[in-house]
Amino acid sequence: MYYCRVLEGIAKPGQLQTALQLAQERLEIIKKVSGFLFIQIMDTGDEFIAVSSWRNSRDLQAYAESDIARNLLKDLTPLCVAPPRVRTYELRLMIENDEGFFPSDEGGEG
Amino acid sequence: MGLCLLFASLFSACTSSPQETSKALMKIDNVTLSRLDDRTLRVTLNYDLAAGVKLPLPYKSVLVFPLEPRGKFAGQVPTIEFSNGLIALDLEIPADAGFTWQDLTAKDACCVVSLKGVKDVLSSNVPEYERISNSVTVPLPLSPG
Numbered sequence: 640m641y642y643c644r645v646l647e648g649i650a651k652p653g654q655l656q657t658a659l660q661l662a663q664e665r666l667e668i669i670k671k672v673s674g675f676l677f678i679q680i681m682d683t684g685d686e687f688i689a690v691s692s693w694r695n696s697r698d699l700q701a702y703a704e705s706d707i708a709r710n711l712l713k714d715l716t717p718l719c720v721a722p723p724r725v726r727t728y729e730l731r732l733m734i735e736n737d738e739g740f741f742p743s744d745e746g747g748e749g
Numbered sequence: 750m751g752l753c754l755l756f757a758s759l760f761s762a763c764t765s766s767p768q769e770t771s772k773a774l775m776k777i778d779n780v781t782l783s784r785l786d787d788r789t790l791r792v793t794l795n796y797d798l799a800a801g802v803k804l805p806l807p808y809k810s811v812l813v814f815p816l817e818p819r820g821k822f823a824g825q826v827p828t829i830e831f832s833n834g835l836i837a838l839d840l841e842i843p844a845d846a847g848f849t850w851q852d853l854t855a856k857d858a859c860c861v862v863s864l865k866g867v868k869d870v871l872s873s874n875v876p877e878y879e880r881i882s883n884s885v886t887v888p889l890p891l892s893p894g
Contacts, residue, residue, distance in 0.1 A: 703831045716791075
C-alpha cells in the first residue's frame with residue numbers, strides 16, 4: 640500500500656514563488672530518497688499544497704524523520720503566514736486512464 | 750487563513766499542577782521563539798523520542814510551554830507521528846493571559862521551554878501535566894519590527 644505526505648501552507652504576500660522555488664530545489668534531493676514515487680505541488684492564490692507519494696509506510700517514515708524533511712519544513716516556515724501543516728495518509732484508491740498518468744518510457748537511449 | 754492555528758489550540762494561565770510529574774520521553778533542541786506581532790508567538794523546535802518510546806504517546810494531548818516560569822501559557826502541538834522531527838506552530842497569546850512582555854523581562858522570568866503531556870484524569874476536572882522533555886532556556890524573543 641502506498642502512503643502520502645501532504646504539506647499545506649499559506650505563503651506570506653509576495654512569497655509564494657520563493658516557497659515554490661525552495662520546494663522545487665529540494666526535490667532534486669527528495670526524489671533520490673528510497674521509496675519516493677512522485678510528488679504533486681499545486682497552488683491557488685497564496686495557498687500551496689505538496690503531496691508526495693511513497694512506496695510504503697517505512698519509506699515515508701524514513702523520509703519524515705530525515706533532515707531533508709525537517710529542513711524543508713523549517714525553511715518554508717518563515718515564508719508562510721503560519722507554519723505549514725503536515726499530515727500523512729494511506730493511499731486508498733488511485734485510478735489512471737488507459738494511457739497511464741505518466742508518459743511511458745518509449746525505449747529511447749537512457 | 751490561520752491554517753495551523755486550527756490545531757494550535759491555546760491554553761492560557763495553565764498553572765503548574767502540584768502533581769506535575771516528569772518523564773524523559775523525548776529530547777528537544779534548536780528551540781526558537783519569535784514574536785510575529787504583539788500577540789502571536791512562533792515556536793519552532795526539534796524533537797527526538799528517547800530510545801524505546803513507542804507512539805502514540807499516552808496522553809490526551811501534548812502541550813508546549815514556551816514562556817515559563819513567569820508566562821503560564823501553552824499551545825497544543827500537532828499529533829506526534831514520528832520518532833523525530835520539527836514542531837513549528839504559531840500561538841496567539843490571549844489578552845487575559847496574566848502576563849505582559851514587560852513582565853517577562855525580569856531576571857529568570859523567561860523563557861524555559863518544555864513539552865508536557867496532558868494526563869487523562871477521570872475523577873477530576875483539574876488537568877494534570879507530565880513534563881515529557883528536557884527544558885531548554887532561550888532568550889526572550891525580541892519585539893516585532
